[in-house]
Amino acid sequence: MSTGKVLIVDDELEVRQILQEFLAHKGHEVYAAGSGPEALNALDTFKPDVVLLDVSMPEMDGVETLKRIVALQPTLPVIMVTANADVGITSKLLGLGAADYIPKPFDLEYLDQAVSIQVSAAQDR
Numbered sequence: 001m002s003t004g005k006v007l008i009v010d011d012e013l014e015v016r017q018i019l020q021e022f023l024a025h026k027g028h029e030v031y032a033a034g035s036g037p038e039a040l041n042a043l044d045t046f047k048p049d050v051v052l053l054d055v056s057m058p059e060m061d062g063v064e065t066l067k068r069i070v071a072l073q074p075t076l077p078v079i080m081v082t083a084n085a086d087v088g089i090t091s092k093l094l095g096l097g098a099a100d101y102i103p104k105p106f107d108l109e110y111l112d113q114a115v116s117i118q119v120s121a122a123q124d125r
């Protein structure tokens with residue numbers, strides 16, 4: 001069973017680098033996108049098993065990007081990464097089709113677990 005292909009989407013280079021390095025070390029195949037439009041392109045080119053999507057990004061934010069991903073690939077699990085994890089925003093994200101959410105600043109081991117859970121759930125479908 002594959003450990004899965006993870007598409008990371010975050011506008012901050014440092015965050016992309018930390019996540020990319022950590023998740024690659026955990027055995028995932030990883031692609032990092034710096035914006036919503038770049039992430040949408042990567043759906044076709046990289047074909048991720050799971051998406052880690054930052055909520056706060058300039059221009060196309062994570063909410064808009066989530067809506068477009070769900071419209072294009074409704075079964076692809078999207079885990080939102082948000083600095084503002086209050087009940088209002090998280091229930092909105094889940095209502096829009098997010099599979100899960102992770103509060104920022106994130107715990108890397110917890111994040112890897114959340115990714116692995118979504119990859120195996122997707123493989124079971």
Ligand SMILES: [Mg+2]
Nearest residue numbers: 011054056057
């Ligand atoms: Mg951001």
